Amino acid sequence: MSTPGPSIGQSIGDSWNERMRMIRLRRRKEAFRFWDEFGIIPKWVKALCIVLYLVAVAIGVTVVNVDPASRFPELRDNTAASVLAVIGVITAVGIFLAAYILMLGYVNRDARRRGMNSALWTWFVLLMLPTSVGIIGLIIYLLVREPLPYPCPRCDKPVGPRFNFCPNCKCNLYPSCPNCKKEIVETDKFCPYCAAELKPADPQDAIAS
Ligand SMILES: [Zn+2]
Ligand SMILES: [Zn+2]
Numbered sequence: 150m151s152t153p154g155p156s157i158g159q160s161i162g163d164s165w166n167e168r169m170r171m172i173r174l175r176r177r178k179e180a181f182r183f184w185d186e187f188g189i190i191p192k193w194v195k196a197l198c199i200v201l202y203l204v205a206v207a208i209g210v211t212v213v214n215v216d217p218a219s220r221f222p223e224l225r226d227n228t229a230a231s232v233l234a235v236i237g238v239i240t241a242v243g244i245f246l247a248a249y250i251l252m253l254g255y256v257n258r259d260a261r262r263r264g265m266n267s268a269l270w271t272w273f274v275l276l277m278l279p280t281s282v283g284i285i286g287l288i289i290y291l292l293v294r295e296p297l298p299y300p301c302p303r304c305d306k307p308v309g310p311r312f313n314f315c316p317n318c319k320c321n322l323y324p325s326c327p328n329c330k331k332e333i334v335e336t337d338k339f340c341p342y343c344a345a346e347l348k349p350a351d352p353q354d355a356i357a358s
Contacts, residue, residue, distance in 0.1 A: 167311075168293070170323075170332075174310055175296040177334070186255065189262070194254035198247040205243060209235040249278060256290055263295040302335045 212219050213231045220231040256274050260267035270290055277286025296310035303320035312322055326333050328345035337347055 171296055171310060172292075173332075175294075178299045179297060186259075187251075189258045190251055190254040191258065194250060198243075198250055202239070202243045202247070205239045206236055209239050252284075252287060256287065259294065260290075263297060265295055 210232050213235050214228065217225055217231075221234055224231045224234055253271055253275055257267050257271040260270040274286035274290055277283065277289075298307045298309050300306065301308045301315040301318060301320055301322070304315060304318040306315065306317040308315050308317075308322060314321060324333055324335055325331060326340040326343060326345055326347065328340060329343040331340070331342045333340055333347065339346055
């Protein structure tokens with residue numbers, strides 16, 4: 150009888166290691182700048198949020214003007230206060246809804262630029278929102294998303310996150326310590342795990358080897 154157990158365990162272990170490698174790479178290469186991230190949300194999504202807000206305010210203001218019965222009981226005789234109150238409520242709800250809409254726009258574009266299935270991820274995050282776990286969909290997305298391509302440390306050409314070597318200059322993108330074999334960063338002078346001295350990356354190495 151064959152024993153598929155160990156090989157399945159092996160492949161789960163491998164994909165887990167690969168996933169952790171991707172997460173480490175992302176944390177090393179990707180600085181989070183809020184406005185840069187905000188910038189990838191399509192302009193029409195932002196415009197949609199503003200238009201929906203203005204329409205809601207216009208409807209709310211019209212309703213409290215036309216129908217005093219719709220006002221808060223304490224403000225029934227005060228039109229100005231009623232208008233301010235309805236704008237306040239619409240603004241509070243609007244900020245909440247706009248955050249959701251912008252978040253979906255962000256996930257959609259971010260997934261696309263990372264080569265992930267953007268429609269699938271947008272639906273996943275959206276369908277999680279009404280459940281009791283709410284933004285867990287977004288959290289899962291942020292945890293598992295693929296790293297962005299980044300410039301090769303030696304030749305600056307963009308390299309994919311899953312590349313082991315640069316296709317342009319053969320630079321080792323996952324250098325390891327020659328002594329303890331743990332993953333290190335190109336700029337390390339000494340191994341952070343075993344303190345072995347590391348030679349500076351030499352372009353001749355790649356050609357010679
Ligand atoms: Zn390169
Ligand atoms: Zn080492």
